[in-house]
Amino acid sequence: MTVYAYQTWAELEERLKTTKTVLFPVGSTEQHGHHIGVGADWIQADAIANRVGEKCDALVLPTLCYGVSGHHKEFTGTLTLSTETYTQAIYEILESLARYGVKRVVFMNGHGGNNTGLTLAAKRARDDFGMLCAICTWWDILANEKLFGNPAEQHAGYAETSFTLASRPEAVRMELANCMATKQVDDDIQFTRAGMARYKNGVVRIPLQTVDVTDTGSMTETHPDDNPHVFDYSMITPEFAENLMNKVVDWMCSFMKDFDKMKETEPNIKRP
Ligand SMILES: [Zn+2]
Numbered sequence: 529m530t531v532y533a534y535q536t537w538a539e540l541e542e543r544l545k546t547t548k549t550v551l552f553p554v555g556s557t558e559q560h561g562h563h564i565g566v567g568a569d570w571i572q573a574d575a576i577a578n579r580v581g582e583k584c585d586a587l588v589l590p591t592l593c594y595g596v597s598g599h600h601k602e603f604t605g606t607l608t609l610s611t612e613t614y615t616q617a618i619y620e621i622l623e624s625l626a627r628y629g630v631k632r633v634v635f636m637n638g639h640g641g642n643n644t645g646l647t648l649a650a651k652r653a654r655d656d657f658g659m660l661c662a663i664c665t666w667w668d669i670l671a672n673e674k675l676f677g678n679p680a681e682q683h684a685g686y687a688e689t690s691f692t693l694a695s696r697p698e699a700v701r702m703e704l705a706n707c708m709a710t711k712q713v714d715d716d717i718q719f720t721r722a723g724m725a726r727y728k729n730g731v732v733r734i735p736l737q738t739v740d741v742t743d744t745g746s747m748t749e750t751h752p753d754d755n756p757h758v759f760d761y762s763m764i765t766p767e768f769a770e771n772l773m774n775k776v777v778d779w780m781c782s783f784m785k786d787f788d789k790m791k792e793t794e795p796n797i798k799r800p
Contacts, residue, residue, distance in 0.1 A: 530578070530581030530582060530585060530586060530587060530588055531578070531581065531588055532550070532587055532588060532589045532590060533590050540628070541628070543587060544628050544629050544630065545629075547587050547630075548630070548631045548632055548788055549586070549587075549630075549631070549632040549633070549634060549784060549787060549788045550586070550587045550588075550589055550625065550630055550632075550633055550634070551577050551580060551581065551586045551587065551588045551589065551633075551634050551636060551780075551784065552577075552589045552592075552621075552633050552634065552635050552636070553570070553573040553574050553576070553577035553578075553588065553589070553591040553592070553635075553636045553638070554570070554573060554591065554592045554595065554618075554635055554636070554637050554638065554639070554642055554646070555567075555568075555569035555570025555571070555572065555573040555574065555591065555592070555593060555595060555637070555638035555639050555642075556569040556570060556593075556594065556595030556596070556597045556608075556638070556639035556641065556642065557569075557570065557593055557594055557595075557597070557605075557606065557607040558595075558597035558600040558603075558605075558606040558607070558608070558639070559600050559603035559604070559605055559606050559738075559745045560683065560684045560688065560745065560746070561683070561684035561706065561707070561708075561744050561745040561746030562701070562704040562705075562706065562744055562745070562746070563684065563689070563700060563701045563702065563703075563704040563705040563706070563746075564684050564688060564689060564692050564699060564700055564701075565692070565696075565699035565700075566605045566606065566607075567593065567696075567699060568638075568684070568688055568692050568699065569595065569638035569639040570591050570592070570593040570594075570595075570638060570639075571638075571691075571692055571695050571696050571699060572638045572666065572688065572691040572692060572695060573591060573636045573637060573638030573639075573666075574591040574695070575691065575694065575695030575696075575773070576636050576638075576666060576691070576773065576776055576777060576780065577591070577636040577780075579773070579777045580636070580777055580780045580781055580784065583777060583778075583781050584781035584784060584785065586634075586781075586784050589621075592617075592618075592621075594607055594608070594609055594614075595608070595609065595614060595639045595641055595642040595645075596608060596609055596610070596611050596614050596639075596641040596642055596644070596645055597639070597641055598610070598641075599641065599722055599723075599735070599736075599737050599738050600737075600738050600745070601737075602737060602738070602739040603738070603739065603745050611644055611645050611648075614642065614645035615644075615645040615648045615649050616649075618645060618646060618649035618650075619648075619649040619652050619653060622649060622650075622652075622653040622657070622659060622661070623653070623656075623657065625659075626653065626657035626659055630659070631658075631659060631660065632659065632660045632661070632662075632787065632788065633650075633653075633659065633660075633661045633662075634661070634662045634664060634780075634783070634784055634787060635650075635661065635662065635663045635664060636664055636666070636780065637663055637664065637665045638665070638666065640665070640667075640681075643663065643665070646661075646663050647663065649661075650663065660790075660792065662783070662787050664780065664783065666680070666687070666691065666776050667679075667680040667681035667687065669776050669779050669780070670687060670772075670775070670776065673775075675687055675690075675772075676763055677755075678707075678748070678755055678758060679749070679750065679755070681749050682707050682746075682747065682748050682749050682750075682755075682758075683707070683738070683742075683745070683746055683747040683748075683749055684705075684707055684745065684746035684747070685707040685746070685748065685749075685758065686707075686758070686761070686763075686764055687772065689702075689705060689761060689764050689769075690764055690768060690769035690772045690773070691769070691772070691773060691776075693764065693766060693769040694766070694769040694770050694772070694773040695773075697766075702761060702764070705759075705761035705764070706744060706746055706757070706758065706759050706761075707746045707747065707748050707757070707758035708742045708743065708744045708746050708747055708748070708757055709748050709752040709755065709756050709757040710741050710742070710747055710748055710749065710750065710751060710752060711740070711741045711742055711743065712741075712752070713736075713740060713741070717732070717734070718751055719734075719736070719741055719751070720749070720750055720751045720754075721741065721747065721749045721750070722735070722736045722737065722738045722740060722741050722747070723735045723736065726751065
């Protein structure tokens with residue numbers, strides 16, 4: 529019993545007597561370059577979460593397919609919520625779960641733009657219901673992996689292409705695959721992505737629209753000196769995709785188990 533949506537209310541009432549932690553997949557509906565469907569981010573999160581459910585009996589909530597994607601809105605098909613609406617929606621779902629005794633929620637997040645809202649909602653839920661949330665994003669899980677020289681965190685790069693291929697191959701056009709080097713708009717301020725730039729020895733956050741730094745919608749999310757334009761996706765086979773997916777699923781299964789029994793500190797404020 530892992531799919532929340534397939535259970536009756538009475539079955540859930542029984543299950544939630546013993547299940548402390550639930551898994552909540554969240555993504556977005558936004559452009560992903562020329563070769564991945566606009567559902568990429570929720571498709572990936574949904575597939576990872578449901579595989580985790582099957583493998584380690586986690587209770588998996590219905591996937592939230594819309595996220596905070598206003599920075600992609602110049603590309604047709606992107607559907608977005610504001611950060612305020614998104615935060616409130618997540619918070620109210622957490623509030624609903626708290627009502628039935630859920631104490632811990634693990635997010636499988638497929639979209640970076642959601643992180644601010646997820647964090648705000650998680651902090652409020654902690655304050656208001658004592659709920660403990662963990663926000664897992666698959667590219668953070670793969671932060672120490674190089675995929676044929678490329679980081680996992682690329683918009684429509686090797687990892688996203690792999691996860692979508694392993695989940696819904698009908699959403700991938702491999703013959704059009706590319707990941708554009710982050711386009712530079714200035715000589716001195718060097719952009720590594722739409723919201724981050726290098727300046728001298730430091731970095732600075734400058735929110736731009738995605739369209740400012742890519743023509744195709746895909747993006748390496750690094751400076752071109754570190755990762756040039758990627759055209760060759762021939763190594764991204766169904767086998768490679770499946771292995772990468774399994775790596776993240778195994779990590780999530782292990783994390784879910786340890787998070788479920790993670791100790792919480794007792795409030796013990798001593799003032800002098
Ligand atoms: Zn994506």
